[in-house]
Amino acid sequence: MKRIDAIIRPSRLPFVREALEELGYGGMTVAEVKGHGKQRGITEQWRGREYKVEYLSKAWILVVVNDQDLQKVVNAIVENARTGEIGDGKIFVSDVLDVIRVRTNERGPAAV
Amino acid sequence: MKRIDAIIRPSRLPFVREALEELGYGGMTVAEVKGHGKQRGITEQWRGREYKVEYLSKAWILVVVNDQDLQKVVNAIVENARTGEIGDGKIFVSDVLDVIRVRTNERGPAAV
Amino acid sequence: MKRIDAIIRPSRLPFVREALEELGYGGMTVAEVKGHGKQRGITEQWRGREYKVEYLSKAWILVVVNDQDLQKVVNAIVENARTGEIGDGKIFVSDVLDVIRVRTNERGPAAV
Ligand SMILES: Nc1ncnc2c1ncn2[C@@H]1O[C@H](COP(=O)(O)OP(=O)(O)OP(=O)(O)O)[C@@H](O)[C@H]1O
Ligand SMILES: Nc1ncnc2c1ncn2[C@@H]1O[C@H](COP(=O)(O)OP(=O)(O)OP(=O)(O)O)[C@@H](O)[C@H]1O
Ligand SMILES: Nc1ncnc2c1ncn2[C@@H]1O[C@H](COP(=O)(O)OP(=O)(O)OP(=O)(O)O)[C@@H](O)[C@H]1O
Ligand SMILES: [Mg+2]
Ligand SMILES: [Mg+2]
Ligand SMILES: [Mg+2]
Numbered sequence: 009m010k011r012i013d014a015i016i017r018p019s020r021l022p023f024v025r026e027a028l029e030e031l032g033y034g035g036m037t038v039a040e041v042k043g044h045g046k047q048r049g050i051t052e053q054w055r056g057r058e059y060k061v062e063y064l065s066k067a068w069i070l071v072v073v074n075d076q077d078l079q080k081v082v083n084a085i086v087e088n089a090r091t092g093e094i095g096d097g098k099i100f101v102s103d104v105l106d107v108i109r110v111r112t113n114e115r116g117p118a119a120v
Numbered sequence: 121m122k123r124i125d126a127i128i129r130p131s132r133l134p135f136v137r138e139a140l141e142e143l144g145y146g147g148m149t150v151a152e153v154k155g156h157g158k159q160r161g162i163t164e165q166w167r168g169r170e171y172k173v174e175y176l177s178k179a180w181i182l183v184v185v186n187d188q189d190l191q192k193v194v195n196a197i198v199e200n201a202r203t204g205e206i207g208d209g210k211i212f213v214s215d216v217l218d219v220i221r222v223r224t225n226e227r228g229p230a231a232v
Numbered sequence: 233m234k235r236i237d238a239i240i241r242p243s244r245l246p247f248v249r250e251a252l253e254e255l256g257y258g259g260m261t262v263a264e265v266k267g268h269g270k271q272r273g274i275t276e277q278w279r280g281r282e283y284k285v286e287y288l289s290k291a292w293i294l295v296v297v298n299d300q301d302l303q304k305v306v307n308a309i310v311e312n313a314r315t316g317e318i319g320d321g322k323i324f325v326s327d328v329l330d331v332i333r334v335r336t337n338e339r340g341p342a343a344v
Contacts (some may be wrong), residue, residue: 043261
């Protein structure tokens with residue numbers, strides 16, 4: 009089992025969600041976060057002055073998947089989160105040792 | 121060391137917290153998130169109409185434990201988060217390479 | 233690649249952020265969370281009465297780094313998050329199997 013932590017533009021969340029749904033995908037968790045990538049501060053103009061925006065609002069998505077579904081879920085997120093502009097986001101993949109469904113106490117791949 | 125990421129009903133958080141406290145357990149981190157499990161959208165009735173609720177509010181709990189405490193902490197979360205209805209939540213277990221207590225700079229199991 | 237999950241005092245976030253920036257560090261993600269460490273509840277006085285504060289506000293920071301940068305980033309967080317009082321926070325390090333930059337579809341260390 010693998011965990012996918014994706015930090016994306018909030019405006020792309022509905023498209024990513026729908027793509028995962030079309031893949032028949034199970035569950036997902038979302039939170040509002042803020043962040044910056046390698047450009048760090050972003051300088052914006054407002055009424056003729058420059059302001060440094062230190063963080064941008066992002067959506068954090070956690071999707072835990074079975075190993076055989078990892079690449080198709082990552083690709084669906086990439087394709088649906090992308091606009092082509094800087095700041096499109098980042099995906100982190102890591103290993104999961106166990107998954108437990110609370111209602112049934114099922115464990116392992118069947119609980120994903 | 122292991123990390124336990126549990127996504128549970130917010131209403132069960134006080135019970136889970138108390139169970140961990142009774143186990144003598146160290147620390148925990150909590151955030152408000154939203155999500156859906158394998159049922160995806162949930163259809164609710166309101167004033168005779170049907171609405172699809174896309175996400176439900178959930179509590180995300182992070183508890184990092186020493187290896188020998190993993191099963192008892194997972195079981196305490198399962199038992200106290202469960203209502204028996206769909207949507208009771210999910211627990212993800214993964215490996216942690218190092219823990220650092222910021223105040224003392226202690227590292228490893230002693231820092232958990 | 234490694235992920236660093238740090239739970240720190242919100243008041244120290246600007247200092248940690250600046251230290252990472254001085255290291256030339258890439259990206260970071262931040263969320264508002266609440267938590268308690270090993271002291272669990274904290275008893276506060278207010279108008280002559282005692283109240284148990286169950287959770288304290290904390291900042292959760294996620295920084296994914298290349299392996300060779302792990303120790304310097306952890307040390308920068310420790311040094312800048314520390315006040316010396318209880319509740320300074322905790323850092324969890326774990327392994328990351330893959331990183332993807334959404335805009336370019338780059339994968340692995342180059343995407344960090
Ligand atoms: N190394 C990192 N660790 C943790 N979070 C990160 C990291 N890099 C990026 N993020 C998160 O992802 C969000 C989007 O990052 P972003 O897409 O700007 O990455 P980037 O590497 O700068 O790529 P680009 O050049 O396309 O902008 C950031 O706001 C931050 O929340
Ligand atoms: N695969 C997953 N990846 C990430 N988060 C998930 C996943 N599955 C569930 N979650 C999170 O857990 C919450 C609760 O899920 P839920 O209990 O509905 O799981 P389920 O598999 O549908 O089980 P049940 O049939 O008992 O409802 C979801 O709202 C979501 O936040
Ligand atoms: N084992 C843990 N699992 C998850 N989160 C933790 C854990 N321990 C601490 N935290 C998080 O880190 C925050 C700060 O913890 P804290 O610094 O109080 O740790 P501590 O072990 O009690 O150290 P100290 O004695 O210096 O207070 C907590 O509010 C909580 O959000
Ligand atoms: Mg960027
Ligand atoms: Mg469900
Ligand atoms: Mg403490």
